[in-house]
Amino acid sequence: MGKVLSAPREGARNVQRRMSNLGKKKKTDSTEEQNNKHDEDDILEDEPPPPKPQEGPTKGVRRRGAVSAEAVTEEDIANYKKVVIPKTAEEMSALKDSLMKNVLFKYMDEKTREDIFDVIQPKDYQPAQDVIVQGDEGDYFYIIHKGTVDVYVNNNKVGSIPEGGSFGELALIYGTPRAATIRAAGEAPATTATIEQGTPAAEGEGGGATSEQPPESTGVVKTFRLDRESYRMLLMGNTLKKRKMYEEFLKKVPLLESLDSWELLTLADSLESSHYKGGDVIMQQGEEGDCFYIIVQGEAKVYQKKEGQSEEVDVGTLSTSQYFGEIALILNKPRAATVKASSDSLEVVKISKERFERVLGPCQDILKRNLENYNSIVALK
Numbered sequence: 245m246g247k248v249l250s251a252p253r254e255g256a257r258n259v260q261r262r263m264s265n266l267g268k269k270k271k272t273d274s275t276e277e278q279n280n281k282h283d284e285d286d287i288l289e290d291e292p293p294p295p296k297p298q299e300g301p302t303k304g305v306r307r308r309g310a311v312s313a314e315a316v317t318e319e320d321i322a323n324y325k326k327v328v329i330p331k332t333a334e335e336m337s338a339l340k341d342s343l344m345k346n347v348l349f350k351y352m353d354e355k356t357r358e359d360i361f362d363v364i365q366p367k368d369y370q371p372a373q374d375v376i377v378q379g380d381e382g383d384y385f386y387i388i389h390k391g392t393v394d395v396y397v398n399n400n401k402v403g404s405i406p407e408g409g410s411f412g413e414l415a416l417i418y419g420t421p422r423a424a425t426i427r428a429a430g431e432a433p434a435t436t437a438t439i440e441q442g443t444p445a446a447e448g449e450g451g452g453a454t455s456e457q458p459p460e461s462t463g464v465v466k467t468f469r470l471d472r473e474s475y476r477m478l479l480m481g482n483t484l485k486k487r488k489m490y491e492e493f494l495k496k497v498p499l500l501e502s503l504d505s506w507e508l509l510t511l512a513d514s515l516e517s518s519h520y521k522g523g524d525v526i527m528q529q530g531e532e533g534d535c536f537y538i539i540v541q542g543e544a545k546v547y548q549k550k551e552g553q554s555e556e557v558d559v560g561t562l563s564t565s566q567y568f569g570e571i572a573l574i575l576n577k578p579r580a581a582t583v584k585a586s587s588d589s590l591e592v593v594k595i596s597k598e599r600f601e602r603v604l605g606p607c608q609d610i611l612k613r614n615l616e617n618y619n620s621i622v623a624l625k
Contacts, residue, residue: 491512522587535572542590543561556582
C-alpha cells in the first residue's frame with residue numbers, strides 16, 4: 245500500500261520540477277525574444293517607413309484634379325502698374341453690354357469695372373485661326389466684339405459663340421488647361437501667288453520665283469481680351485481697399501461694438517454696393533425695415549413726419565462714413581424716418597437682416613446687448 249501511495253507523490257514532484265524548469269525556459273526565451281525585438285527596432289529605426297497603400301478609385305476610374313489660384317499678396321498689388329488702352333465710345337458700350345452678362349463682372353462695383361475696361365486689349369483673328377487651344381494653359385478671358393467663333397472638343401465641333409458672347413473666364417481665376425478649342429469661324433483665307441518683280445517670269449518667261457501672300461480677309465473676328473494678372477490685381481486691389489474702408493466704417497457704429505475683428509471683417513465682405521441719384525428715396529418712413537446702410541460717397545437728407553403733422557421735417561444730413569437703418573437688424577419696426585439722396589450721386593453699401601444672420605448668426609444675440617446704450621439720429625419711439 246505504501247508503495248502504491250508513494251508513487252503519486254513522486255510523480256507529482258516530478259511534474260512540479262518539470263513545470264518549474266519549463267517556466268524558467270519560457271521566461272528565458274521570452275527575454276531573448278524581447279532583446280531580439282529591441283535589436284530589430286534599432287536596425288529599422290533608421291529605415292524609411294513602408295509606402296502607404298494608395299487610396300482612391302478603382303482602376304480605370306479617373307479622378308478630377310484639384311485646382312487652385314495663386315496667392316496674391318499686398319506687395320504684388322502695390323507693384324502692379326495699370327496700362328490704359330484707349331477705346332472708342334462704341335467699343336466701351338459693347339464691352340459694358342457683354343460684361344454685364346457675365347457673373348464675374350455683373351456684380352462688380354463701378355470703380356473695379358472701369359479699371360477692367362481700361363486694361364482690356366483688342367485682338368483680331370483670321371477665319372479658321374485658333375483663339376485658344378484645348379489643353380493649353382488658360383491666361384486670357386475673351387469677349388467677341390465682331391464675328392463668330394466655333395467651339396471644338398476633341399476636334400469635334402460642339403457649338404458656336406456669336407457676337408457679344410464671351411469665353412475663357414476660368415482662366416481669370418485658375419491656371420487650368422483649356423477645356424475646348426475656340427476657332428474663328430469661316431474658311432482659312434487662300435494664298436495667292438504673286439510674281440516677284442525683276443524675275444524672268446515677270447518678263448514673260450517661265451520658271452519665275454513666286455511668294456505666297458494671304459489676301460485681306462473680310463471675315464476677321466475682333467475680340468477684346470483680359471489677362472489673368474490684370475484681373476486679379478485690379479479685383480483684389482480694389483477689394484482690399486474696400487474691405488479696409490468698410491471695416492473702418494463699421495467700427496464707428498455703436499451698435500456693432502460687440503463684434504470682434506473676424507466678425508467685422510466678415511460683415512465688411514458681405515456689404516453690397518448701391519448707387520442713387522439726387523432726390524432718390526433710399527428708405528421711406530412707415531415702411532418695413534430690412535436693410536442697414538452706410539454712406540460711401542455723397543450726402544443724404546433725413547426727413548421725419550411727426551405725429552399729427554402733414555409735412556415732413558428735415559431732421560439732419562448724413563455724409564461719408566455715416567449710417568442709417570441699423571435698427572432694422574434688431575427690431576421688427578417700421579422705418580422711423582425717410583432718407584433721400586441730396587447730392588447729385590450717392591454711393592452706399594448695405595446689408596439686409598437676412599444676409600447679416602446668414603453670415604454672423606441671429607442679430608438679436610449679437611447686438612441687443614448694446615441697444616440700450618445706443619443713441620441714433622432718429623428717435624426709436
